[in-house]
Amino acid sequence: MSDPSSPPPLRPPSYSAPAPGDPPRQRGVSWKRALAICAGVVVLALVALVGLGLWERRELRRELDALPTYGYTESPELASAKAGIKARDDRTARIGQVISDAMAGQSAALLGGDKATFVGYAAPGYRLGQTWLTRSFTSLRAMGVAQWTPKVDSWTPYSGTRWQSTIDVSYCFVAGCATPSTITLHTMWDLADEAHPRMTELWEYTGGQATPPWAQTVLQAKVGSRVIVAGPAATAGRFGAVLAEAEKAAKVADRYALTTTPSKYVVYLAGAKEWGRWPYGEEGDWVAGYAEPERESVVLRASSATPSFLPELLRHEMGHVSTLAGQGSKVKYADAWWLVEGMADYVAAEERPFAQYSDRPVTISFVRGKWNGDLRVGAPKKKASPADANGRYGTAYLGVSCLVQQYGRARALGFFHAVAVVGSPLTTAATEQLGVPWTTVSSTCTAQIRRTAH
Ligand SMILES: [Zn+2]
CATH class of the missing domain: 3.30.2010.30 (Zincin-like)
Structure with missing residues (x-):
């Protein structure tokens, strides 16, 4: 018998016998308790690790402090290498300045009319360079050059005392012009005497132009x-x-x-x-x-x-x-040849009527004959006959005339600019600049060309 005052027999605290009808239960601890136990273990482990880390650091510090201290001395080889790099960098910077100063001196000579100085930057034996500089000086002075601004773009050692350098020059014939022209000069310099730099090679690069x-x-x-x-x-x-x-x-x-x-x-x-x-x-x-x-x-x-x-x-x-x-x-006139040439002919015609257009007869025969009815007239072939070439120009001119007549001068110029200068597709430019779809522009102007050139 059991003593009624004694506690009931111990059972696993989280376990209770399933009541009849209860679904079967998994034996063992509940997931909440398991999570709590895991979290506790992790925290304890972390505390232990941190403590161990701190202890190790303190021990390491103590050992390091116990070591004798040494002063840092650069090896002669490293010091020499560093000095060499600095000397090279200083020399490169100095050479860049020498070339830049030479080009500035040459610019001043050009604008001041001092031919001897301008040409004198070419090495004495470098005849081709002297000829190029003499020719350019003579032509540019005759044309009234008003700005010649060189900018040294790059310079690198070539061999011995020779350095090559690329120089971008912007120039124009009106001082302070809005859009200077540019030319790139590739040069080679002999810098044996840095006080008198001399070009030993010179050629211009125009990027395909x-x-x-x-x-x-x-x-x-x-x-x-x-x-x-x-x-x-x-x-x-x-x-x-x-x-x-x-x-x-x-x-x-x-x-x-x-x-x-x-x-x-x-x-x-x-x-x-x-x-x-x-x-x-x-x-x-x-x-x-x-x-x-x-x-x-x-x-x-x-x-x-x-x-x-x-x-x-x-x-x-x-x-x-x-x-x-x-x-x-810079602009690829993919299908804008008609627009570019038509506009130029429109300027040339000074807005006179087609009756006074210089190539009226060949334009009429082109429209009636070879024209395929597409407003986007293509460029003539290189070996085209004058009649074919002029007929295409005339048709393009009628196309641009139509744009001005149908949509107004301002809108037509805006359309031209969007396509030929900005590079927008015809469809986008038609909607944005003319306010109508390109298909409407095309059919309207095609019909007008046929009516005009009959
Ligand atoms: Zn043209």
């Missing part, structure tokens, strides 16, 4: 208020007449500049020797001139620039310069 005519040919020039006319001596007899027409053309072209007007237009007159060599070298037979908006310049084939054709040719090419706002070759 043609070398500017002033660097290729000794030019003469005549400078007007908005235009500079320049060309080889053989064309100098025409400078006066060309300048008079070009000044008039500049007034017209300026009216189509949407953002900035060019500081000064440069009109290069290419003689028989220069045409095909100055520019890209592969102009079609039908080409009479071309524009380089990025340099605010145009090149005219002197033999094509007859007195009767000259005014229109100037307005067309200078129209490219003003409307393309210096973008030039």
Whole structure:
């Protein structure tokens, strides 16, 4: 028997016999208790670890303190290497300054008209460099160069006392012009005497563009208020007449500049020797001139620039310069040839009606014959006949005329700028600038071209 005052027999505290009908229970501790036990174990372990760590650190500190102390002495090899690196860095910085000072001196000589100093930076035996510098000095001075700002971009040792350096030059013909032209010069310098640095190699890099005519040919020039006319001596007899027409053309072209007007237009007159060599070298037979908006310049084939054709040719090419706002070759005119050339011809036509358009007959026959009805007229092939080439220009001109007539001058210019300068797709530019879908623009202007050229 059991004593009634004695406590009941011990049982596992968390365990109770399942009541009949209860679902079977798992034997062992409850999950809450297990969690509490685990947490307790973890905390204890952490405390132990932290304590052990502190003890070890204190022991380590004691051992370190007991060690004798030593002063740090740089090895002679390391000191020598460090001194060598510093000397090299100092020399590199100094050489950069020497080249920069030389280029600044050369710039001052150019702007001050000191040819001997400008050319004198070429090494005495370096004839090609002397020729390049003499030619450039003569041409740029004749054209009234007003800014020549070199910036040394990089310089590295080549061998011995020779260093190579890349120099970016920005220049223009009006002091403080908004959009200077640029040219990159690759140079080699002999710096045996750093007080007299001398170029031993010089060549210009234009990033795929043609070398500017002033660097290729000794030019003469005549400078007007908005235009500079320049060309080889053989064309100098025409400078006066060309300048008079070009000044008039500049007034017209300026009216189509949407953002900035060019500081000064440069009109290069290419003689028989220069045409095909100055520019890209592969102009079609039908080409009479071309524009380089990025340099605010145009090149005219002197033999094509007859007195009767000259005014229109100037307005067309200078129209490219003003409307393309210096973008030039940076923009890929994927399907905007018609827009770029149509706009230039629109400037050239001075908004006269199609009845007075110079290439009216060939335009009509092109529209009736070869034209596929697409407003996006493609460029003529290099070997195209003058009739085919002029027919395409005329159709493009009618396309741009339609834009102005249907949507207004301001909207049409905005559309042009968005596509040809900014590079927006036709569909985006049509909606944003003209307020209608491109399909509407296309069908409206295609129909108008067919009605006009009948
Ligand atoms: Zn053109």
